Amino acid sequence: KQKQFAALRDKPCITRDGEHVALNINAGLLVDLPHIAETGAAGIGLFRTELQFMVAASFPRAGEQEKLYRAVLDAAGDRPVTFRTLDIGGDKVLPYMRSFDEENPALGWRAIRLGLDRPGLLRSQVRAMLKAAAGRDLRLMFPMVADVAEFVRARSIVERELTHLRRHGYLLPDQLQVGVMVEVPSLLFELDELLEHTDFVSVGTNDLIQFLYAVDRGNTRVSDRFDPLSVPVLRALKRIVDAGKAHGKTVTLCGELASQPLGAVALIALGFRSLSVSVTAVGPVKAILRQLDAGRAAGHILPWLENSGGDMQLRQRLLAFAAAE
Ligand code: PEP
Ligand code: MG
Numbered sequence: 419k420q421k422q423f424a425a426l427r428d429k430p431c432i433t434r435d436g437e438h439v440a441l442n443i444n445a446g447l448l449v450d451l452p453h454i455a456e457t458g459a460a461g462i463g464l465f466r467t468e469l470q471f472m473v474a475a476s477f478p479r480a481g482e483q484e485k486l487y488r489a490v491l492d493a494a495g496d497r498p499v500t501f502r503t504l505d506i507g508g509d510k511v512l513p514y515m516r517s518f519d520e521e522n523p524a525l526g527w528r529a530i531r532l533g534l535d536r537p538g539l540l541r542s543q544v545r546a547m548l549k550a551a552a553g554r555d556l557r558l559m560f561p562m563v564a565d566v567a568e569f570v571r572a573r574s575i576v577e578r579e580l581t582h583l584r585r586h587g588y589l590l591p592d593q594l595q596v597g598v599m600v601e602v603p604s605l606l607f608e609l610d611e612l613l614e615h616t617d618f619v620s621v622g623t624n625d626l627i628q629f630l631y632a633v634d635r636g637n638t639r640v641s642d643r644f645d646p647l648s649v650p651v652l653r654a655l656k657r658i659v660d661a662g663k664a665h666g667k668t669v670t671l672c673g674e675l676a677s678q679p680l681g682a683v684a685l686i687a688l689g690f691r692s693l694s695v696s697v698t699a700v701g702p703v704k705a706i707l708r709q710l711d712a713g714r715a716a717g718h719i720l721p722w723l724e725n726s727g728g729d730m731q732l733r734q735r736l737l738a739f740a741a742a743e
Contacts, residue, residue: 423701427458431704437712439686441704442498442694444672447473448486451493453697461497463694464620464672465490467543468505476514480542487550498557500620500670500694501547502599503540503572505529505561509636524625524634529562534571545579552589559597559620564604566611573615600658601625601673609658613665620694621658623673627651646675647684647733649726656723659689670694679706680736687715709743 431441442463443453447470454462470478470486478486490499507528511517520526533540547558560572573596583590598605598612601622605612613619623646628635630651631644655671662669670692675681677699683706685693695703718739719732726732 420701423705426701426704426708427456429458429704429708431460431707433686433707433710433712435711435713437686437691439690439707440670440692441700441707442500442670442672442692443697443700444694445490445697446470448489450697451490454494454497457697457700459497459700462490462494462499463670463692465499465501466505467501467503468510471504471506471512472510474514477512480546483543483546484550487547491551491554498555500557500559500597502559502561503530503533503543507532524628530560530568530572531562533560534568537575540572540575541579544576545583548576548579548583548591548594549588551591551594553592555593555595556591557595557597557618559599559618561599561622562602562625563598564602566608566615569598569612569615597668599625599672601629603629603654606654606657609661610665613661613667616667618668618670619658619662621655621669621671621673623651623655623671623675626654626673627675630654645733647681647736649723649732651675652684652688652719652723652732655685655690656688656720663689668692677703679703680733680740682707683710683715683740684719684732684736686710686712687719689716706740710740711743714743715739 431439440460442461443457443459444464445462446466487501506512507526508523547556563569576596580590595617597618597620598616599622600619624635627646633640633643635641659669671685671690672694676685676693677695679702682693682703686707
């Protein structure tokens with residue numbers, strides 16, 4: 419199997435009926451960078467910047483952050499990289515940062531909430547990204563945004579840093595795209611407004627499913643209680659991908675669902691054409707997508723998803739479809 423996956427490295431990720439899928443990897447540390455070439459990934463769809471902070475003994479200085487981001491862009495070459503600003507708090511604690519006892523850390527002071535309340539941290543990180551991407555393309559996105567107003571505030575921090583660097587004569591990124599993770603369900607009901615303000619969205623199914631089902635993703639007693647390949651989840655994802663198309667904005671998905679071959683099949687059926695998966699999933703996902711007829715998969719799933727009659731056997735349906743293909 420491993421050999422078979424390795425042989426696919428330089429083959430395009432394209433379905434039997436000719437649909438191109440951008441298959442990216444998730445990364446977060448220097449040690450991940452060789453995986454871009456090893457897997458033949460289209461790029462880095464999610465660079466989790468908090469990992470650098472989590473493995474450090476104290477706050478990485480702005481210069482160290484910039485150095486890492488530059489190394490990432492160097493390693494990626496022409497392939498796009500999407501950096502996500504710090505997603506700390508909740509279960510991702512920094513030992514050197516004062517933490518607060520929170521009854522529900524997943525719902526607490528984390529990610530962009532912390533970034534907007536302590537803008538010094540977010541500003542210096544954004545500045546490090548802008549400097550590292552001087553003369554190149556930069557994509558950055560914010561985690562755990564819950565409404566459009568938060569995104570607008572976060573985006574204005576980027577504008578402010580750009581103005582600052584421009585005024586001081588720094589070379590700026592050639593092209594800048596500012597996006598948002600869709601992982602808090604409230605955004606599902608504000609998608610049109612969000613898509614007017616954002617350049618792209620990336621769906622974080624790990625958190626989105628946790629919040630949709632009110633199930634702690636880290637608590638094994640409940641984390642497998644509901645199947646992610648279920649009617650509510652796929653309907654939510656379809657809304658996002660449809661809204662993105664209507665607004666002509668890129669929608670990608672970087673949660674674990676895309677790393678499961680059957681999950682990837684479902685996502686292609688829903689209309690996703692850009693996925694970001696864990697390194698070990700590139701081979702298996704590419705293998706299955708190259709055998710998939712995206713049009714037939716959509717025809718098999720979508721009408722039924724509209725009108726399932728409460729029948730939750732979606733996984734079985736997908737499995738039967740994949741086996742028959
Ligand atoms: C997600 O929530 O799906 C995601 C990709 O981000 P993380 O797993 O880092 O929370
Ligand atoms: Mg998340």
